[in-house]
Amino acid sequence: MKTILITGATQGLGRATAEKFVQLGHSLIIHGRDAERLEETRAALGGSVQTVQADLSDLDQVAEMADRIVEHHSRIDVLINNAGVYKMPDPVTGAGLDARFVVNTLAPALLTLKLLPVISEDGRIIHLSSAAQSPVDPRALRGDVRVQDMQAYAQSKLAIALWSQQFAAEHPDGPVSIAVNPGSLLATRMVREGFGTSGNDINIGTDILVRAALASEFTNATGRYWDNDARRYGRLYPADLAKSLSQQVDDLLKR
Numbered sequence: 001m002k003t004i005l006i007t008g009a010t011q012g013l014g015r016a017t018a019e020k021f022v023q024l025g026h027s028l029i030i031h032g033r034d035a036e037r038l039e040e041t042r043a044a045l046g047g048s049v050q051t052v053q054a055d056l057s058d059l060d061q062v063a064e065m066a067d068r069i070v071e072h073h074s075r076i077d078v079l080i081n082n083a084g085v086y087k088m089p090d091p092v093t094g095a096g097l098d099a100r101f102v103v104n105t106l107a108p109a110l111l112t113l114k115l116l117p118v119i120s121e122d123g124r125i126i127h128l129s130s131a132a133q134s135p136v137d138p139r140a141l142r143g144d145v146r147v148q149d150m151q152a153y154a155q156s157k158l159a160i161a162l163w164s165q166q167f168a169a170e171h172p173d174g175p176v177s178i179a180v181n182p183g184s185l186l187a188t189r190m191v192r193e194g195f196g197t198s199g200n201d202i203n204i205g206t207d208i209l210v211r212a213a214l215a216s217e218f219t220n221a222t223g224r225y226w227d228n229d230a231r232r233y234g235r236l237y238p239a240d241l242a243k244s245l246s247q248q249v250d251d252l253l254k255r
Contacts, residue, residue, distance in 0.1 A: 001048075003076050004213065005069070007031040007056065007111070008083025010041045013128075013182060017082070017206045022047035024210070029069065029076070031056075031083065056083050056107040057099040059253070066114030076118050078213045080126045081108035081160070087149045097143040097252070104156035105141070109163050109249050112177075121174035125164075126212050129179040131229050133158035138248055159245055161225050162237055166246035168223030169239070176222040182208050183228045204228065 008014040009030035032038040054065035134154040161179035182205035
């Protein structure tokens, strides 16, 4: 039995994936922003499920959540950075950052770094990326300029994939770090609200996340990006691009 932490697990792909892991008998830590919804999800899932609450658009809350997890758990086998946002009415955080970049890129990076003491070298870290990727504007990443929803989403999803690749380069002995596009336009609320479509079978996404977390085929996949639409790994990103982006992210996390 493995201990698996999933962010954004109270709805959509995160909750559906949590259900799969419970059915397989694993111990879960589920994250959510809303305490009532977290408790409802925990009760519905059954099995061995614990909860942690934080607003991932607030990096102070991310850090505090990570500290609580480290305090109460000596080992995490799998971290799935699933939580993500696409549309927001007001994306500016109190710290002046773009919340879409914070939730999709900065929070997963910070949570990963803060949890390293309890993630073993044979553990796995899975970052939710997307087929929608576009070059990252450093000014948008820093919150200096505002971009439209799709631009922010696509840039932030490339950013976390680049960060994951550089993390893997800096931790060659593990844990494994993989960026995953779980499938385009899956049947989630984000897709319904953002694109006006009911979406594709959510099991397309849950199945690949379970495989990435547990299957031997991903044992040596650290630093790679899996495109579940194409059913194959994408090419590695240029090493200098990954290193530069990772440094920008790390600099923001130190502010």
